[in-house]
Amino acid sequence: MNLHAHIHTDIIQTYTLFVAKMRGRDYINPALPDELILEIFRLLDSKTRRDACSLVCKRWLNLERLSRDTIRVGASSHPDLQIKLLARRFVNIRNVYVDERLSISLPVQFGRRRRGGDPFVPTSLNLPYAMEKSESEGGETGSYCLSDAGLAAIGDCFTSLEKLSLIWCSNVTSAGLQSIAKKCSSLRSLDLQGCYIGDQGIGALGKCCTQLQDLNLRFCEGLTDAGLIELAVGCGKTLKSLGLAACAKISDISLDAVGSHCKSLETLSLDSEFIHNTGVLAVAKGCRLLKVLKLQCINVTDEALQAVGIFCSSLELLALFNFRRFTDESLCAIGKGCKKLKSLTLSDCYFLSDTGLEAVATGCSELVHLEVNGCHNIGTSGLEFVGRSCKCLSELALLYCQKIGNHALSEIGKGCKHLQALHLVDCSSIGDDAICSIAAGCKNLKKLHIRRCYEVGNKGIIAVGENCQFLTELSLRFCDRVGDEALIAVAQGCPLQHLNVSGCHQIGDAGIIAIARGCPQLTYLDVSVLQHLRDTAMAELGDGCPLLKDVVISHCRQITDVGLGHLVKKCTLLESCQMVYCPGITAAGVATVISCCTKIKKVMVEKWKVSQRTKRRAGSVISYLCVDL
Incomplete structure (x- = not known):
């Protein structure tokens, strides 16, 4: 602010x-x-x-x-009615977000609900009253999905609408979208992910919404080339962002129209097994202003990506997923032509090697973000070139890279002084020496996430604690060589807000107590599967970390109701608590969490540990990993 x-x-x-x-x-x-x-x-x-x-x-x-210019609606009863109720109160809305993946649950209520409120204000407290009133007047009952009637209400009530997001609204059809297109000609951004919209609705957008800039059509399975071509012709001058995924009836013909008409396109996200070189070539040649390109197209080869390198000199972000038909030649073209590239993601690209990564590193010196995921032929030497050439690198993610060794991160530590985030997953050749090099050279590090890197132990994490005074997020999942000594060093040197040490079996009370005393700003803690953790550590956390919002203590066999009680009575801001498979925690402990934490939104526990009284008080926030045990 x-x-x-x-x-x-x-x-x-x-x-x-x-x-x-x-x-x-x-x-x-x-x-x-x-x-x-x-x-x-x-x-x-x-x-x-x-x-x-x-x-x-x-x-x-x-x-x-x-x-108020924005409203958001989740998956709840009678969304059409909610739209009408909201429209009565908020008349200047320009942004509407409807996401039927998100459930809206009632907050925990302590005591009786007050009667007599305004029945037309759609809050979680009095909306059920409005529903009952509507149903008694003959309204439609049992509807949990936004329909064309709801879309018509949006169009009627919010004629100045600029942004509309309809995520997985399965009951919406082209008829509803046509009404929006006709009534909301100022629409600039539209997200239709997971909606079964046909060509008529998309075509109406092309005719009426000539200011449309951003369009997401991911998982719109009813769409064909005819609809997308009509849209490209109508909105070609303004369209800047387009997303397509799992649209089986969209082919290279559509992308040819996009390349011909959408000269201002800056962002393209494309996930399709039906797109070939022709479509990507058309976009590369026609959309010279392209800045963001995300591709998951198994039938695209070197020819198309070389065209991207030649024609898309403004490219800043490139993400390539599951490519098995292109080689280092593509990355060499990218390195030669895309000098402004700042973010590169390579995921499951099996035929890429150090040669391709070297070409990008030496050619794209402004690189800020790099992710290498499951590219098994990329090894140490490729990362060494990144360390020597990409001085601006701020985030590095290496996932399932078995060939990348310690020396690669030594070069990163020497050359990438601005590195702020490092993610390592299943990199079996990376150990303490690499982490020590990062700690010594990258003193601005804020996030360190390590998972199943079994060669990383106390030595490396102690170096982080001694050198990285800005570190706020530390995740060491299933790193069995990390123990209490490492956490003591981190607690003394790092202002942690987020800590995950799940599965680090050598960590016990001493390490967590040090965190409790040294990191008062901690808001997230995952200590699951720590077999030596006891109530003493929980009590210290309650005293030292009052800002905790999310706690995971699942599979901690020595934590009991006593320790849990000490924790939740002091941590009054707690919103989430996961505690499955903790034999020392009983129904009384679960009830304590519910009664002490007025802001609680999620409790995960075994079903048999929840009493009927607790269910009545907070049934909406309780979820069960195992329904019957």
Whole structure:
């Protein structure tokens, strides 16, 4: 939040306090113009702050509603009705997000619910009342998916709509999209991921929404070349971003139209087994302003990617997934032609070797992000060139790279002084020497995630604790050589906020107690599968880390209700607690979590440990790893 927002927030807080002290005698409010209050609401950085400030008086509440420009709807009963209810209160909405993957659960309620609220405000508390009223008046019941009627309501109510996101809205059809296209001609961004939309709906967008810039059609299985071609012709001058995945009826013909008409295209995400060289060549030749290219096309070969290197000189991000038909020649072309490349992801590209990575490293010296995942022919020498050439590298991820050894990271440590994030997964040849080199050279490191790198032990992590004073995230999953000594060093030198030591069997009470005493800003902790961890450590965490929001203690056999109670009574901000397969934790411990943590959103535990009373109080936040044990 900028300085102006801070100033306006102070004004609001001072004014609210003044009103409270004057016991209802308001001397300031009449003198404040609506424009000033609207500007204050515009600058506030969170919904919580806006909601709190809107409670000053009815005038402020109405002005806050006028200033609101975004609504979000998850998967819940009667989304069509929710849209209508929201439209009554918020008339200046420009952004609507509907995501039916996300469930909206009621918050934990302690005590009886107050009656008599405004039935038309669609909150989680009084929406059920509105549902009952609608049903009693003959409304449709049992609907859990947004329909064409809901889309029509969006079009009728929000005619100034600029962004619309419909994620996995399975009941939406072309008819609903046509109504949106006709009524919301100012639409600039549309996400239809997982919607079964046909050519008629997409064609209507091309005819009516001539300002459309961003379009996501991933998993729109009803779409064919005819619809996408009509869209490309209609929106070609403005379209900047296009996403396609699992659209079996989309072929090279569509991409040829995109290349011919969408000259301003900057981002293309393409996942298809039906696209060949012809389609990618057309885009590369026609869309010279392309900055972001993500490809997962098993039938595309070197010819297409070489064209990208030749024609797309503005390319900044390239991600290649599951390519088995191109070689180092492609990366050599990228290194030669794409000098502005900043991010490169290579995943399961089996025929790439150190030669290709060397070409990119020496040719694309502005590289900031590099991920190498499952490219089994890339080894130490390729990474050495990255360390020598890419001085701006800030994030490096090496996943399932068995041939990359310690010396590669030694070069990274020497050359990449700005490295802030390092991710290592199943890199069996990387050990303590590599981590020591990173710690000594990359003192700005903020994130270190290591998983199943069995050669990494105390020596390397101690070096991190001694050198990386900005480290806030540390994950050491199943690194069995890391013990308490390493965590003690980290606690003394790093301001951790996120710690995951799941499966590090040598870590016990001493290490976690050191973290509790040295890292008061900790918000996330995963200590699952630590067999030597006891209640003492839990009590220390409660005393030392009051900001904890997420805790995972599953498979910790020595933690009991006593330790859990100490933890949750002090950590009142806790939102998530996972504690399956902890034999010392009983139904009483689960009840303690529910009663002490008023902000809790998720509790994962065995079903038999949840009493009927706990289910009644917080059934919506409890989930079960195993239903019956």
